[in-house]
Amino acid sequence: MIFYFSGTGNSLFAAKYISENIQDEVLIDMAQAVREENYFYFLKPEETCGFVFPVYYGGMPSVVAQFVKNLRLTSDEVPYVYALVTYGGKAGGSLQSLQAALDRRYINLTATFGVQMPDNYVVMYNPSTPDKTKVVLVDAEDELEKIVKQIQNRENPGVPHTPVDTVVTTGMQIAYRMMRKTASFSVDDNCIGCGLCEKICPVNAIEMVDYKPVWVKSECVHCVGCINRCPVQNIQYGTKTKKRGRYVHPILKPKE
Ligand SMILES: Cc1cc2nc3c(=O)[nH]c(=O)nc-3n(C[C@H](O)[C@H](O)[C@H](O)COP(=O)(O)O)c2cc1C
Ligand code: SF4
Ligand code: SF4
Numbered sequence: 528m529i530f531y532f533s534g535t536g537n538s539l540f541a542a543k544y545i546s547e548n549i550q551d552e553v554l555i556d557m558a559q560a561v562r563e564e565n566y567f568y569f570l571k572p573e574e575t576c577g578f579v580f581p582v583y584y585g586g587m588p589s590v591v592a593q594f595v596k597n598l599r600l601t602s603d604e605v606p607y608v609y610a611l612v613t614y615g616g617k618a619g620g621s622l623q624s625l626q627a628a629l630d631r632r633y634i635n636l637t638a639t640f641g642v643q644m645p646d647n648y649v650v651m652y653n654p655s656t657p658d659k660t661k662v663v664l665v666d667a668e669d670e671l672e673k674i675v676k677q678i679q680n681r682e683n684p685g686v687p688h689t690p691v692d693t694v695v696t697t698g699m700q701i702a703y704r705m706m707r708k709t710a711s712f713s714v715d716d717n718c719i720g721c722g723l724c725e726k727i728c729p730v731n732a733i734e735m736v737d738y739k740p741v742w743v744k745s746e747c748v749h750c751v752g753c754i755n756r757c758p759v760q761n762i763q764y765g766t767k768t769k770k771r772g773r774y775v776h777p778i779l780k781p782k783e
Contacts, residue, residue, distance in 0.1 A: 528570060529577040532557045532591050532729070534750025536776025537613045537644040541671060542579040543778070545611070548675040549575065557594040558729030558748070566594070570602035575678060578610040578625060581647075583749065584703035585619025585696035587628070590729055590748045595628040607681050609638040611674065613667075615646025618686050620696030638683035642670045647751055647774045650706070650764050654774040664777075707749045709742035711765050718761045724753040 529552050531542035546552040557580070560566065570576055580591045587595075600606075608629070612621050618641040626636045644667045645660045646652055655663065677684055709732055720738030732747040733740045740753070740762070754762045755773045763769050 528553050528555065528568060528574060529579055530555050530557050530560075530594065531577075531579040532581070532588055532594075533579075534581065534588075534729070534748070534752040535647040535755050535774060536779035537647065537667075538579050538581050540776050540778045541611055541613055541642060541644075541667075542577070544668070544671045545577060545579070545675055545678065548672075549678060552577075558590045561590055561594050561597075562729075562731065564597075566597040567599045568601075570600065570606050572603060574602070574606065575681075576600065576606050576608045577678070578608075580612060582612050582614040582618055582621045584699035584706075585692065586621050586624045586700050586703065588748050588750065589703075589707065589746075592624075592628060595625065595632065598632050598634070600632065600634055605635070607637050607678075608634060609640060609678060609683075610636060611640040611642065612686075613642050613644045615644070615648065615652075617641075618688070618692075619699070620688070620693045622686055623688060623693055624696065637681075638677070639686045640674050640677070640684065641686040642667050642674070645774055645776070647755055649754060649768055649771045649773060650749075650751060651767075652771075654772045660774070703749065707746045709745060709747050712742050712753075713763045714740060715761045715763065715769075717759050719759055721758060724757055724762060727752050727756060 529542050529546055533539035546554050610622055610625050612618050622639045629636050645663050718739050722735050724740045725733045725735045730747050732742055732744040734743045755775050
């Protein structure tokens with residue numbers, strides 16, 4: 528069983544890759560589970576349990592934290608539980624935050640993995656060039672191939688982490704809370720009214736009013752999915768995104 532969350536497709540790709548290469552792995556979208564309040568899960572004998580999600584401000588996306596806080600996971604034997612984070616730069620304290628949250632649910636995190644993938648945070652940075660992005664995606668797939676074998680062998684390679692990462696993550700999480708405020712979103716005039724932003728928002732923060740998106744919640748996960756996936760780059764956050772490019776993993780791009 529793999530619990531996953533993804534804003535722009537990197538973690539979705541990683542979760543699907545593992546699921547397709549390890550037999551009988553069910554994929555569960557943590558955001559959907561939170562929306563539907565589905566928190567009870569049972570692991571079959573020998574079944575592994577994975578958490579796959581992106582690093583946000585050195586920690587977990589808010590919706591992942593909310594899911595784990597309510598999770599009720601049962602099994603007849605001690606399961607092999609692993610977490611895989613995808614990130615643009617480094618894992619920070621994300622895996623330690625998950626570990627602490629799982630401890631509170633009496634779930635032991637057995638193994639941790641990290642995979643560098645293209646950075647999607649266009650609120651702060653321009654995405655990499657297409658050539659660099661291609662290289663990072665190829666390297667990520669090689670890394671995932673290794674990780675599948677490690678999961679099959681029930682190994683725990685671990686992800687490098689220092690006490691400084693924990694301190695930095697604590698500070699960064701304050702910034703994350705601020706950035707989650709939806710007041711900084713704006714829309715340009717070229718909206719085609721396709722409704723994709725409303726459909727993909729993991730926390731139903733967007734509603735279409737007169738064929739244009741309106742943010743109906745004061746806070747969101749800040750997954751940047753709406754910004755990156757709008758087909759006409761109509762959605763802005765603050766003042767910098769207008770001049771920046773966009774990033775979406777090929778797994779979410781419309782087939783040509
Ligand atoms: C709100 C936000 C915060 C982020 N913070 C970090 C970070 O602290 N460190 C990092 O390496 N990458 C950071 N990133 C980049 C993502 O972790 C990375 O691109 C990830 O693979 C995106 O996964 P997804 O496509 O499944 O959403 C951040 C992205 C977002 C949207
Ligand atoms: S995804 Fe973009 S074009 Fe489509 S409704 Fe939303 S803002 Fe408009
Ligand atoms: S409003 Fe946009 S950035 Fe916020 S959670 Fe929804 S899709 Fe993600």
